[in-house]
Amino acid sequence: MAVEQEIVLTVRNLSKLYGPGCPDCLSLTGPEAGTNICPRCHTIVACNGVSFELESGEILGIVGESGSGKSTLVRCLYFDEDATSGECCFSAFGDGRANAFAQTSQARRYIRNHLLGIVYQNPLMGIKPHFTAGGNVAEKLLTADVYNVSAIRQRAAALLERTEVPLARMDDFPAHFSGGMQQRVQIAKALANNPPVLLLDEVTTGLDVSVQARVLDLIKEIQQDLGIAMLVVSHDLGVIRILADRTAVMQHGQVLEFGLTDQILEDPQHRYTQLLVHSTL
């Protein structure tokens, strides 16, 4: 029964500091210290030694309140921000052993264009409102070296259909779309190059409840259909409950508790997790 799952992404000891930094930053911050600000040098330790493995086809949830470091983590993995230290290896890059953080910006761009997709909380971070919906999907395909307009339009149409964006709007500008529809265009774009890893950062926050449910269903379906491994970051345990197979709880930049989502929700070990779970129930 136990099938050996392939690891598509390994993160080891990822730390991200904002500020001058000192030798004691990592030890003086975190859940036990009750802060992510170094008392010695006032550096913000957004991520503090985060490690995990992402298996192919699974959804890994990361939950925590704002300031816990979860969004910074995603940004570092997509190279929007430079991690201060730590390693990140993709099974599909450099035999799975090369540290992506240590690569040239050109190599990182390759990883981003070919091995990753991202969906930000704010759709306008991921899509360009002055490119058409189809053009936004096309951009991701063009970065992945598809240079055939008919092929691009077919793929874009299929993806937009999959994410329930009316095809009649394919050549319209997302600037005029509703927030929910912009988000679905962003998801279509993120999926365009068939990435083995998809990063989702608070994707339903800011959407109406009814729209939220449809987007969550869509993500779940896509994961089942395409088997893409996903890293889902949310402050909302409801979202995590619906989507994630396994969950990490983050506080003050560190992972506090890590396990099967059901286990964490039903039998939280750490006091903070208990508080989190009970406050939402």
Added chain:
Amino acid sequence: MSATVNSAATPARQPRGYNFAFLDENTKREIRRKLLKAVAIPGYQVPFASPELPIARGWGTGGLQITMAIIGPEDVLKVIDQGCDGSVNAVNIRNLLVKTTGVDTTFDTTAASIVQTRHRVPEEPMRADQILVLQVPIPEPLRYVEASEAKTREMHGEMDYSRMWVYLYENIVQYGEISIGARYPSLVNRRYLMDPSPIPRWDVPKLSMSPTLHLFGAGREKRIYAVPPHTLVEPLEFEDFRFRVEEFSGRSCLRCGATDTYMNELFDRVSGQKLYACSDSGYCDKRRAAQERRAD
């Protein structure tokens, strides 16, 4: 008919107190250094100081500075604007160069060692012992999609040209074809995206794998770049939407009858009828002279 004008026979008035080719030798050396760098990294825009010249910014000061930096007393110079030797701006630039160097000038592309041009590559193929200097108004091909210089330099660094591609894609979606006329973005040596200066699409293929050295100068924007001899220049195109040059099929030059040149559209002053004539006036004159000789 010899088009070469020997300046030694009619000595030009050398303006008092100016160096050979106007610029001082230090400035010239600095420009030549940048030219070497540009040749070493085909298509890469090399920043340079670009001092002011007595010709206005935007009127060919980039090309002029390159010519001034490389020209010697033995050179034979041809200057064209829109393909034409007699255009006022070409005349003005030629005058300045002759006044400050005393070199011989020509209207015949094949007789020139340096050709300085705005908006055209001559119709006659150029050779390895010649240099084509192109005047560039906007050196940055990515300016179509990104206004910031800091960002476009980063995009070149990472060879991130996807937004340019999306621009072309959106063009096709909107108009059914790529709507860029001149200044067609082209990839040099499979690495750097280049603005081939506002030459028509007609001229872009002439840059690729040519035996001639092509030097591009943008004075106001303070950039130099190069397409060295035998270097690949590929206009951006999709597998199903190819790059196409301007259409002149069925047209012929009213002066020399050519059907295979880039043409200017003209209107007959009397009848208002549309006519066509070669944009490369030197080449057109040469063909006409040959036709007259044959007729004799």
Added chain:
Amino acid sequence: MGYVAVSGGSEAIANAEELLTFYRLKGGASPIEVRQIREQMRLAVDKVMSEGALYAPTIAAIALKQAEGDNIEASFILRAYRATQPRRYYSLPADTGKMRVIRRISAAFQDVPGGQILGPTRDYTQRLVDFSLLEESPETVRAFFDRIGVQTSRSDQLPDSFPKIIDLLRREGLLVEPVDRKETLFDITRESISFPCQRSAKLQSLARGETGVMMALAYSSMRGFGDIHPYLGELRVGTVPLCINHPAKEQPVYIGRVLVTEAEIISEYYEDEQGKPKLTLGYGLCFGHNELKAIAMGVLDRTMQSRSPHKSPAEDEEFVLYHIDGIESSGFSAHWKLPHYVTFQSTLDRLRRTQQLREEATASECNREQRRDPGKTAPGL
């Protein structure tokens, strides 16, 4: 046949140049003296020196005469002349505290040490046309001097230097401290600027910028596209001594005085590096007497320090520095007068092709009723 090839360019150009001289003189008045321009068109000369980036009043006056009073053209002539001059020395930093002022005001404090010196200003004149200037003559000029009592240099009565107002604020810890950036001096005439831009390169670019465009950009920020509400900490006009290091001399060598306008703009406070909120400063300095330019420069120096993540045009250093040079912007704006037949032909080729594709698409759409097929919405696809 109606086509005439463009030719005879040389002759046309020479004639055009002669015509300029003709138009300058055809009115029949006696030729204006360069000295008259230098002395009586004082502010025009100052503007040309500042935008042409060369302190040379007589040459600036010649340029103004040559350009028939066109300020940008005259600045261009001066700038082109400057480019031919060898760069032998860099002056040592000038101490504007040692300025011999002809005018000095502060809008931040009513009473400032040294006092407010109004100096020669039009600020409080009514802008009524002075028709008496029609009859100005050596006699009226003499009468004027007799009336005020001729004083060739009023500044003799003023002290040699004034305390700087920003120093008062600094002493109280209200104003940001100057930062020693440990940068080597950038020379924008030797290197092309890049971004983020070194401050010395910024200030040099601003100092030779075109007054009008700098004023417009600064105005956009004070008016609402940005957050600058400037206080004019101090505005001074006067001469400062310049010195150079000479290889043959041990002491710095004094080379003369230049007239400059300096503006210190105090603006919104920010937290400094120690986290203490302090007022911020923008600095403006230009050749000659040009108050609007110095103020605009001070404001722009400050707007470009903005920490706002959403930069307004005046806060975007690329936007400001790439667009303020009058020589560059006027040259490019004027170059559209050059022939563009070739590129226009290329554009027409594309337009005709696009129109043709549209017509074909419309025709085929009329022929068959079809549902909108997303893969084929675009004409010609």
